[in-house]
Amino acid sequence: MNTEPILTETEPTGSGYLKNVRGPSRAFLLLLAAAAVSVFLLITLGGVVRVTDSGLGCPDWPLCHGRLLPPLEFHTIIEYSHRLAASFTSTLVTVAAAIAWWRYRRVRHIVLPLTFALALIGVAAGLGGITVLLELPPTIVTLHLATAELIFALLLATLVWAWRSRRPQRSAADPRVRHGAAAAALTTLVVIISGSYVVGSGAGTACPQWPLCGSGALPSYSAGWLHMVHRLIAAIGALLTVWAALMAWRRRGDSASIGWASALAGGVAIAQVLVGAANPWTGFSAVARAAHLSLATAMWGSFVVLGALSWQPSPDAKVEGRSAIWAVLADYIALTKPRIILLLLVTSLGGMFLAAKGVPPLSTAILVLVGGSLAAGGANALNHYFDQDIDQRMRRTQQRPLPAGRIPPGRALWFGVALNVIAFIMLALGVNLLSALLTLGATVFYVVVYTRWLKRTTTQNIVIGGAAGAVPPLVGWAAITGGLDLPALYLFAIVFFWTPPHFWALALLLRNDYERAHVPMLPVVMGIPETVKSILLHSLILVSITILFFTVQAVGWLYLSGAVLLGAYFLFLSWRLFRTQAISAARHLYLYSLLYLALLFALIIVDSVVAPWPR
Numbered sequence: 001m002n003t004e005p006i007l008t009e010t011e012p013t014g015s016g017y018l019k020n021v022r023g024p025s026r027a028f029l030l031l032l033a034a035a036a037v038s039v040f041l042l043i044t045l046g047g048v049v050r051v052t053d054s055g056l057g058c059p060d061w062p063l064c065h066g067r068l069l070p071p072l073e074f075h076t077i078i079e080y081s082h083r084l085a086a087s088f089t090s091t092l093v094t095v096a097a098a099i100a101w102w103r104y105r106r107v108r109h110i111v112l113p114l115t116f117a118l119a120l121i122g123v124a125a126g127l128g129g130i131t132v133l134l135e136l137p138p139t140i141v142t143l144h145l146a147t148a149e150l151i152f153a154l155l156l157a158t159l160v161w162a163w164r165s166r167r168p169q170r171s172a173a174d175p176r177v178r179h180g181a182a183a184a185a186l187t188t189l190v191v192i193i194s195g196s197y198v199v200g201s202g203a204g205t206a207c208p209q210w211p212l213c214g215s216g217a218l219p220s221y222s223a224g225w226l227h228m229v230h231r232l233i234a235a236i237g238a239l240l241t242v243w244a245a246l247m248a249w250r251r252r253g254d255s256a257s258i259g260w261a262s263a264l265a266g267g268v269a270i271a272q273v274l275v276g277a278a279n280p281w282t283g284f285s286a287v288a289r290a291a292h293l294s295l296a297t298a299m300w301g302s303f304v305v306l307g308a309l310s311w312q313p314s315p316d317a318k319v320e321g322r323s324a325i326w327a328v329l330a331d332y333i334a335l336t337k338p339r340i341i342l343l344l345l346v347t348s349l350g351g352m353f354l355a356a357k358g359v360p361p362l363s364t365a366i367l368v369l370v371g372g373s374l375a376a377g378g379a380n381a382l383n384h385y386f387d388q389d390i391d392q393r394m395r396r397t398q399q400r401p402l403p404a405g406r407i408p409p410g411r412a413l414w415f416g417v418a419l420n421v422i423a424f425i426m427l428a429l430g431v432n433l434l435s436a437l438l439t440l441g442a443t444v445f446y447v448v449v450y451t452r453w454l455k456r457t458t459t460q461n462i463v464i465g466g467a468a469g470a471v472p473p474l475v476g477w478a479a480i481t482g483g484l485d486l487p488a489l490y491l492f493a494i495v496f497f498w499t500p501p502h503f504w505a506l507a508l509l510l511r512n513d514y515e516r517a518h519v520p521m522l523p524v525v526m527g528i529p530e531t532v533k534s535i536l537l538h539s540l541i542l543v544s545i546t547i548l549f550f551t552v553q554a555v556g557w558l559y560l561s562g563a564v565l566l567g568a569y570f571l572f573l574s575w576r577l578f579r580t581q582a583i584s585a586a587r588h589l590y591l592y593s594l595l596y597l598a599l600l601f602a603l604i605i606v607d608s609v610v611a612p613w614p615r
Contacts, residue, residue: 024103024110024165028104029159031095031099032096032155032159032162035089035092036159038088039148039151039152043148043293043294043297044293044294046144047294048082049079050289051290052074053075054074054075056079057074057079058070060132060133061129064076064080064083086125090125093118093151093155094118096155097115100114107165109161113155117151120147120150123147124148130366131144134362136200138197138201139197139363139430140363142196142197143367143426145193145196146189146192146193146196149189149297152300152304153304156301161308176247178311180244181248181306181307181310184237184241184245184303185300185304185307187236187240188237188241188299188300188303190237191296192293192296192297193425194233194429195292198227198229203226207224207227207280208280208283209280210231210279213227213228241265241266241269241299242269244265244303244306245262245266248262248265248306248310249263249266257309258309258310264305265299268298268302272295327406331406331407332407332415334400335377335380335381335384335401335412335416336381338377340376341373341380344372345373345472346598347472347473347476347491348475349476349605350602350605351472351473351474351477352364353476354487354491354554355476355477357608360480363430368427368431368476368479371431371435371436371439372423374419374423375427375440375442376472378415378423379446381413382451383446384400384401385402385409386447387451388402394516395516396510423440424439431479432478432479432482434484435478435479438471438474439471439475441471442468442471442472445467445468446465446468446469449468450468455519457520458520459520459521459526462507462522463499466496466503467496470491470494470495473491473601474488474491474492486552487554490545490552490554491604494542494546497541497542498542500535501542501570501574504522504523504535505535505586505587507531508532508583509583509587509590511528522534528581529581533578535578536575536578542567543568543571546566547560555604558607562600563603566599570593570596573585573589573592576588
């Protein structure tokens with residue numbers, strides 16, 4: 001494929017836009033457009049699969065009826081057509097991403113979204129297989145659709161930015177257009193996700209009239225309530241989308257393309273409302289139901305386009321070479337503090353195994369682990385945002401993405417918020433509301449109570465703030481049982497009392513750094529002797545709780561023997577630190593504390609499988 005070279009951006013004009021920039025070739029733009037259209041048609045075909053009840057037309061995966069070419073039956077042909085379309089779409093996205101890395105790897109606003117789109121293609125394929133193998137669970141079906149919608153949005157945004165890089169722009173769009181388009185797009189995605197879940201839960205036809213559910217103003221049964229909640233969300237979304245489209249239309253003088261995009265978005269929003277009403281009016285005909293999803297996807301895409309048109313990539317939106325692209329991705333991963341997440345996932349998994357009295361359901365475990373990872377990563381990104389002043393003063397953290405200036409603070413903020421929104425939706429729809437609320441509560445407590453308040457004001461910051469890190473076992477338990485019981489509270493207490501000796505040992509190693517940053521950690525304010533005394537006291541409480549846990553008969557002798565051995569060595573290291581007050585002793589305790597918690601919860605997992613309670 002012949003492509004035109006991309007020139008590096010020239011000096012920005014007073015309006016902040018670029019001039020004399022030649023972007024990607026027309027052939028590459030056509031490829032992006034074909035990929036976006038293919039995803040749109042794939043989503044539409046997925047809607048056809050659902051409304052014709054053809055989801056299990058191919059009951060196995062990746063083959064169909066154990067064959068590469070399936071039998072010629074109606075439901076099988078519909079489902080197999082969807083799979084073929086998915087294969088074609090995946091090929092287009094893969095080719096586009098490969099060309100981006102080959103020709104346009106220095107242009108961040110082209111290569112990064114295509115890289116994420118390619119990664120999501122793999123996620124979508126996996127979810128598609130799980131959907132069939134688990135016989136269409138509504139949560140997995142909803143996640144499958146949401147992944148496809150995100151791929152669609154990434155392709156559209158890339159297409160718009162690539163097209164605009166070929167054309168000089170007169171002036172920047174009003175920021176209110178961008179904010180309105182973003183709000184409308186996000187709301188539309190929520191409407192799509194809620195609608196998919198309603199249909200998958202069997203409530204898609206629960207209200208036979210519109211706008212009311214039936215003869216009365218309110219439904220009288222749970223399925224009707226679920227359906228009406230979707231209609232309420234859709235009504236709020238319709239008002240917001242029409243408002244955003246009108247606001248953008250009034251500012252069409254800034255750009256003709258924004259005027260066209262706002263007109264398209266508004267028209268599609270109105271059509272979507274009419275088709276939504278046509279569903280009950282036509283007795284939920286297959287055509288109306290398929291068109292409903294197709295128009296919702298078009299509305300989502302139109303506001304993504306409007307938002308992309310109203311945002312111009314900054315003049316420095318380029319990277320020098322392939323390694324720099326990986327550096328950007330590595331910085332965003334660093335914001336999530338992945339090593340901390342791994343330990344939190346182990347404790348969450350322990351809660352699930354203990355609650356399930358064995359191996360938990362695979363789909364639930366996957367959703368909890370993925371949702372928990374996103375929420376924890378988002379909370380850590382928000383911690384980076386609010387702690388950037390402290391990180392600038394501490395030598396250990398000066399090279400983090402924000403204090404080093406590699407990621408703008410605003411992007412880190414929205415990155416953290418987005419991860420938590422996705423995690424909440426995933427857990428609320430895929431698991432249960434309690435697990436989602438617990439996860440959200442942990443994020444709020446960690447960011448607001450600990451990061452913004454306790455960390456800067458009291459030596460007990462890590463003692464109280466440790467409650468946020470102790471929530472994952474509760475989430476795992478709630479995901480299986482739908483409630484909280486005494487064994488779950490013991491798991492919470494174990495992590496809660498593990499946190500102070502673990503973190504104070506680290507604080508001893510970083511005492512000078514915390515003093516330089518004016519953070520009132522215990523070693524800085526009370527000194528080393530008081531800190532090692534507190535470490536020993538909390539270590540005694542921790543090990544006592546791990547042994548007392550055996551008395552509730554949730555764990556067996558395997559756990560007890562392991563907990564005693566692990567706890568004895570923990571107490572030995574704490575005692576040695578208390579006696580010697582040596583840096584080497586603090587380092588040894590800190591490193592062992594990480595292994596200790598992981599092994600303790602591994603014991604809980606193994607014990608739950610080998611000898612499930614009650615005993």
